[in-house]
Amino acid sequence: MPEKPEVITVARKLEKKIINKKITDVKILYPKMIDYPDIQTFKENIKNQVIHSITTRGKWIVLQLDRDYLLFHLRMEGKFFFREKKDEINKHEHVIFELDNEEELRFADVRKFGRTMLIPKDKLYTMKPYAELGLEPWDENLNALYLKEKYKNKKIPIKTVLLDQSIMTGIGNIYADEILFLSNINPLTKPCDLTDVDLNHIIKNTIKVLDKAIEEGGTTIRSYTSEEGVTGLFQNNLNVHQRENEKCHVCGNTIIKIRVGGRGTYYCPKCQKEKKSI
DNA sequence: AGTGCGACCCGAACGC
DNA sequence: TGCGTTCGGGTCGCAC
Numbered sequence: 001m002p003e004k005p006e007v008i009t010v011a012r013k014l015e016k017k018i019i020n021k022k023i024t025d026v027k028i029l030y031p032k033m034i035d036y037p038d039i040q041t042f043k044e045n046i047k048n049q050v051i052h053s054i055t056t057r058g059k060w061i062v063l064q065l066d067r068d069y070l071l072f073h074l075r076m077e078g079k080f081f082f083r084e085k086k087d088e089i090n091k092h093e094h095v096i097f098e099l100d101n102e103e104e105l106r107f108a109d110v111r112k113f114g115r116t117m118l119i120p121k122d123k124l125y126t127m128k129p130y131a132e133l134g135l136e137p138w139d140e141n142l143n144a145l146y147l148k149e150k151y152k153n154k155k156i157p158i159k160t161v162l163l164d165q166s167i168m169t170g171i172g173n174i175y176a177d178e179i180l181f182l183s184n185i186n187p188l189t190k191p192c193d194l195t196d197v198d199l200n201h202i203i204k205n206t207i208k209v210l211d212k213a214i215e216e217g218g219t220t221i222r223s224y225t226s227e228e229g230v231t232g233l234f235q236n237n238l239n240v241h242q243r244e245n246e247k248c249h250v251c252g253n254t255i256i257k258i259r260v261g262g263r264g265t266y267y268c269p270k271c272q273k274e275k276k277s278i
Numbered sequence: 279a280g281t282g283c284g285a286c287c288c289g290a291a292c293g294c
Numbered sequence: 295t296g297c298g299t300t301c302g303g304g305t306c307g308c309a310c
Contacts, residue, residue: 032286294296
């Protein structure tokens with residue numbers, strides 16, 4: 001499930017193959033994957049632009065082209081494949097970028113949830129998604145004061161708020177559970193009830209979990225181990241996620257699973273006690 | 279504005 | 295074995 005570590009891992013892999021390549025044409029087999037602009041404009045504008053750099057912002061992969069930025073969101077199962085132009089197109093390959101060599105970059109997604117957009121450079125920061133993204137976890141402006149301000153009126157569970165990309169970007173369902181475990185915070189805690197110590201723990205552990213996951217090349221759960229799909233190793237470091245009824249690595253208690261904001265949520269009821277209401 | 283939830287997808291896992 | 299049902303994942307849009 002691509003969260004920030006998986007997105008970074010994919011971007012690093014792509015970088016080696018696409019820098020300075022020209023996109024000569026694009027085939028769009030599933031038009032809904034194009035979020036912006038309309039299909040025709042997307043096709044016309046992308047033609048003959050060279051890829052200069054690749055980076056990430058939140059869970060987005062951002063390619064800098066001559067005139068535009070090309071953005072990709074992998075959602076749950078978006079993947080990239082490099083194929084020879086003559087190779088048969090797989091049924092899950094939905095947007096195909098022809099390059100100025102024998103290869104094509106194919107954007108594939110079994111679930112068809114992945115998205116791509118082509119945004120003029122001068123519009124990047126004023127339109128979605130950039131305009132609404134919160135701070136990267138490593139941003140020096142991300143501190144307890146920032147979170148305190150964002151959380152002060154929040155009464156929904158902290159687990160849900162960690163997934164809110166407009167506050168802090170890059171965290172998904174897996175790492176949210178892990179961050180809360182390391183911080184000894186119950187996933188149902190109201191953000192407005194968190195202490196400064198809690199907030200600092202959240203920041204510290206977010207960086208800790210994401211850095212470790214990046215180092216491990218992401219997490220592979222429910223993997224469809226397609227050859228170029230990212231198969232990371234962080235699953236071996238998971239403390240709570242997907243460990244229902246297993247023993248807590250710290251206290252030996254049984255990990256339980258509940259639903260929070262419609263999401264499967266795993267935690268240790270002993271290590272992550274609910275705050276007593278005052 | 280904040281919140282809650284269905285919709286978008288479809289393969290895998292589950293239940294019978 | 296085969297079939298039908300449920301689940302999950304990130305984000306958006308709509309209703310309250």
